[in-house]
Amino acid sequence: AHKMADARARGARLVVIDPFCTNTAAKADEWVPIRPGTDGALALALLKVMVVELGRVDVPFVKKSSNAPYLVCEDGQYLRDAQTGRPMIWDAAAGCARVFDAPGLGDPAIEGSYTHGGAVVRPAFQLLKSHLEKISVEEMAEVTTVPVATIRRLAAEVSEAARIGSTIEIDGHCLPLRPAAIHFKRGS
Secondary structure (H helix, E strand, C coil), rough: CCHHHHHHHHHCCEEEEEECCCCHHHHEEECCCCCCHHHHHHHHHHHHHHHHCCCCCHHHHHHCCCCCCCCCCCCCCEEECCCCCCEEEECCCCCCEEECCCCCCCCCCCCCCEEEECCCEEEEHHHHHHHHHHHHHHHHHHHHHCHHHHHHHHHHHHHHHHHCEEEHHHHHEHHHHHHCCCCCCCCC
């Protein structure tokens, strides 16, 4: 709470999404009332807007620091190296599947469809994006009671505040600068 208060003192905007106008919501820059238990639907709608509609994805982070490049088989399981059992990714530079942390790894693909050993495999991020393409922001607005315009505005605001591509130097190290956060309390 102190860190959030300090951030607000530095100019950060606080949006509280909560069914009830709690003390935090009352002191926030904006309170967004939501139907109880529909947080997941709102998260899907926000992701749909950010990833599919706005294309705001921190691709270097997703490729390097997540399981988004891991290849997923038709049965929903990760494609794993036969010898080590380690998850595999599609190395776009080499044009083949490789263990996710192989030395000299080129460019991990996060989108597309590939064939390996006669089976069709897709990066986990591609599966997420394909799922999000089916999500209707309008339907999620009905489920959550959060207006479509509010969902789209919040998605744009948080992805803009994240400053994807920005960096900061700390103690001689160049690090990503992502001055946006989501903080979960009760509920999901």
